[in-house]
Amino acid sequence: MLTPDVLLTLIVFLPAIGALAVAFMPSDSKDWIRVVTLGVTIAVMALVIGGLMVPENLSGGWNKGLVFDTAQADVQNVVNLPWIPSFEIDYFLALDGISFPLVVLTAFVCLLAMAASWTITKHVKAYCILFLLLETGMIGVFVSLDFFLFYVFWEVMLLPMYFLIGVWGGPRKEYAAIKFFLYTLLGSVLMLIAILMLYFYSDVSDPDLVAHLDKCSLRPEVRARAEKLAADRLPARDVVVAARAKLAAAREDAKAGTKSAAESAKEIEAAEKALQTAIADEAAVTVKGGGPLHTFNILALQQIGQNTLQFSQTIQWWCFVLLFIGFAIKVPTIPVHTWLPDAHVEAPTPISMILAGVLLKMGGYGIIRICYPICPHGGYDLMWWVCGIGVASMIYGAFAALAQKDFKRMVAYSSVSHMGYVVLGLGVWSARAETGFNSYFWDMGVKGAMFQMIAHGISSAGMFFLVGVVYDRVHHRNLDEFGGLFGKMPYYTALAMGIFFAALGLPGLCGFPGEFFVVMSVWKFSPLLAILSAAVVVLTAGYILWAVQRVYLGAEYKGPHEDHLTPSNFRENTIGTVFLFFAILFGVFPHLVLQYMDKTIDKQTKLLANWTAAVKEAQPTGRAVGNALRGVPPPVAAEPVGNALRGVPEPVAVEPPGAE
Amino acid sequence: MNLHDLVSQLIIDSTGSASLITPDSSLRAFLPELVICATVLAMLFVRLFRVGRYVDMFWIALAGSIAALYFAAPWDHLGAVLTADQAAHPAAVTRMEIFTGMLVYDTFSVYVRSALFLFAILFVIFTRLSGIPDHEDSPDIYTLVLGATLGMCLMVTANHLLMVFMAVEMASVPSYVLAGILKGRRQASEAALKYSVYGAGAAGVMLYGISLVAGILNTAHIPTIALTLAEKFSGGLSAVPSGELMVLALGALLISVGLAFKLSAVPFHxxxxxxxxxxxxxxxxxxxVASKAAALALLVRVALGMGVIAPTGFAPGERWAKTHQNAPATTPTSTDKTTDLFYIAQEPVTAAGAAAAADSTAEPAKLPAMQSLAPVRSFTAKLIAFFAIITCTFGNLAAYGQTNIKRLLAYSTIAHAGYMMMPVAAVVAMAGIDNAGAARGIAGLAIYIAVYLFMNLGAFAVVAFLRNAMRSEEIADYAGLVRRCPLTVVCFSLILFGLIGLPPLSGFIGKFAIFASLVDGWRAVEAAGQPGFYLLLLLIVGGINTAISLFYYLRVVKVMTIDDEPADRPPLVYSDVSLAGAYLWLITLPTAGLIVAWDWLSEMADAAARNLIG
Structure with a gap:
């Protein structure tokens, strides 16, 4: 019987082990190397499906207790072992509704991309090694919940990707490879700065956090230490809270003008001093107890960001910006998208498939997993920027795609446009006072974004594959020199029509539900953005239909190498058919994907909606009006201090009307 | 005090007790250096005889380095935090000023010296494989290398400005000769001449700075300098005569010139x-590697030594005397007498104040003294930060245009010196505010030194082996090498990616550790209400530089892997499967695999940083 430790570790590292095995194979037996590599990707897929998706009664019980439970909102299959205790770095892997669909997508796209790699004939051994290392990096990013581990996996992908583009790419491969590398590295350096800031400001021994430690999946030893230290700090924290309340009251009085200016200034000064002393006292208790306990645990950082005052508004704002830039480069959104067309055009077909199918999703994953939950202040303050960037990417990408002459470049720009939906969907913070903190629409936007990521992983990887098939035959991608492929490659053209229509967002195909959800959710946020984003569908239809017309329809083929246009072979047909099958399946039954993410996303958006109500847009109650916005710590967050420790039940956040 | 007392106290100071050499004596602490001395002498001596001519000096040098590492015993001394009882054991390493305060022996010395000896071992093997010292030259080279290593050990342990100067010279002079070791090559002679002229100039300037500082403060003993400075600044900066302040600042600047020369910091690069x-x-x-590690350790010693009141330690022989109460002839030498001897011999003026501060009863006085040193620390931290920023940026930008691999790696070395100076700035800024954080910063530097040792040694090993194979050190001649010797190219690529600081390679661990110390420092300094923006600036500069450095490291990798082989390349006589190849993999392994488990390194580094700040 398997344990989560073994299963998740195998899923992540099996490709790396495979790479090691391939390294010891003789380099002239190319077919064997390809078969072994394909076997490894199939094995990963089998582990993911067999271990995590097949119900226990069908699998014979070998995956007992491992099957992904769609009814559970929290992380499951948790692996949490100490790795580098001196920096509190853990080997922390787990799955939830956000990461699990992306892990499946990664395994799926890698399998098909490897199957599409038979056309690679140069340095096959090195190619396969790098390909497998890339797969380890990608899966690792999605399953690791320790920030350090996440960062390591995030960067591990860079090296294989550089070589895969730089060695096996097209004519401008070196330029494209280094551009990709440089952009991503710059983004990840910014990310590293944010990670370190969050790490050093975090402290899991905060009394405010005790009630939320359940959600953090800390290691038991760490949790015990945190709880003990929090209990020690509690008396000192009570003093801090009282001092803080006094300061707020003094400021209120000063504003109300009940006392003379000099008197209230004196009062404020005294209160400020008292607060500083109280904070210093608490810090002394913390240090005495062996604290502060910094953490790289992403779930703990989320709770800290939402429930404590450790990350000030400024810190959250800066960290959000730094992290968002890092992720936006990967998505990519304008204005940092320029690496993408170059990388796509120069990369070999299978690598383009991975790039579009998986790598871009990491940006979206980072935004939904890290940016918003850890730095809600930043997310709230910058929601118009995020949504604006999303819409601008959609429009710009669509127009740019219309203008392209190169088939692959057009598909690349369509990715920019489609990933704009993801950013928009994640950013529609509609759970505000005017909607009564109703998280429903935002929830819909996030789900739409997640669905769009999966759908785009299928349709765009499929499109790159289809472009590759025709490029392998005629060795050019000039849109104006195609035409008439329908007659020469009928089955291939049928597949292409289906997948291109899926990308277009035709109802009944996988591109539709995601876009629909996103546009619907934006309506509550801003009708203007909703209209703009809905209008992009027209542009999308424009460039897709025009491309289909120029390439597949028409009377005759106008370019060189006409005699090479042989019908697609069995391998190509199989890959294309699989893509089309899933494009139709998810278009007709979006629930197949949504069921996995529902609970987790519901919970996350609801928590953030409660946070908005409690911290950001605190209702005028008594004297605490709008303190949060002026940087004065909100009374709501201060209230439940240590109640859990004293056995007082935590006040349940009021369910906003119409949340269900 | 008569001469007899003086001599007997000197004996106690050196041997720990009058009758035998105790484990906590100066000589025992200095044993690894003595082993190196003995090795150097043995090599010179053996050569005098006809039979000795046939002896391969490689083995002597190797045995000497291994013995030195064995006696430095990092595995014994860099463990968990010591309890008071354990620290009182004579063989335990805490802080001990040895040889009348000239040198200081603590876990930091153990760590850096061990790194130097480990490097010496790997280096000796490397020279054997690359064959640069032939049989005739090998005694010269190994003598010079071990002699310079001895000087570097002194740099690492220096506790007195005169020792600082002596150690720097002792490390530099053999290096000048080493630079010109290929007799008859114009370029080598030119290199040696340039090096020695620059070195002599920098040394002179540093000596001038030392004389200014020592002249104003009446002492050159670094912990006493800190005490005297604290006394001077106790009334705030304005209480100090402005002329004196200026001379002090000038002295510090001139000393920093000497250090910057050793670090190859811009503009002394x-x-x-x-x-x-x-x-x-x-x-x-x-x-x-070696020279840089020693220079950084020296920077830490000088910068922290002057800005921080030294933690109290033991005197040589003190613990032995306590644990062996009946041991003969130990009673007359109490600790403060040993200190007395030293201060009386050197600076009678401050003796009283220093002795009082060294006394444990003066412990409460330490805190205000630390406070009044704050301007010194702030000045030092900003000075180092300034050097770090320009060094790092200039090194990376200048490396961009290089066509010769050795020049490129030279600029890369300069840039890395800049990275490694960053945590020192953070540490100095944090000291007195967050001492635990400052210790973590030192640990970060120690981690960086360890990973950097393997990366740079590996890089130059590849360059040397390829030079032997194709008689060229031009990057252009490396084109398409992956087709000829794939394993070596993989090694070299891993090392270069490590130098960029990309995970999962070990360079990232170093970079992570030093960036962490910068963020920690920024947070701590800001929380204490002082301006810490320059630490954030360091972090941003470090981050941007990482991205800049990508270009030139990656260019080398690109040339080797993506470019086609040139038609006119000199013939390549090299096989991956050889002793040289195995050595390369041995060196690359830590770079590639350290990420799997580096907690032990982090713990050793923490242990190394333990005794530096109170």
Missing amino acids: FWCPDVFEGATAEVNAFLS
């Missing part, structure tokens, strides 16, 4: 690329 191009790759490896 001009020797570096020329020397690296002229000297052999083997010598470059030595200069870029």
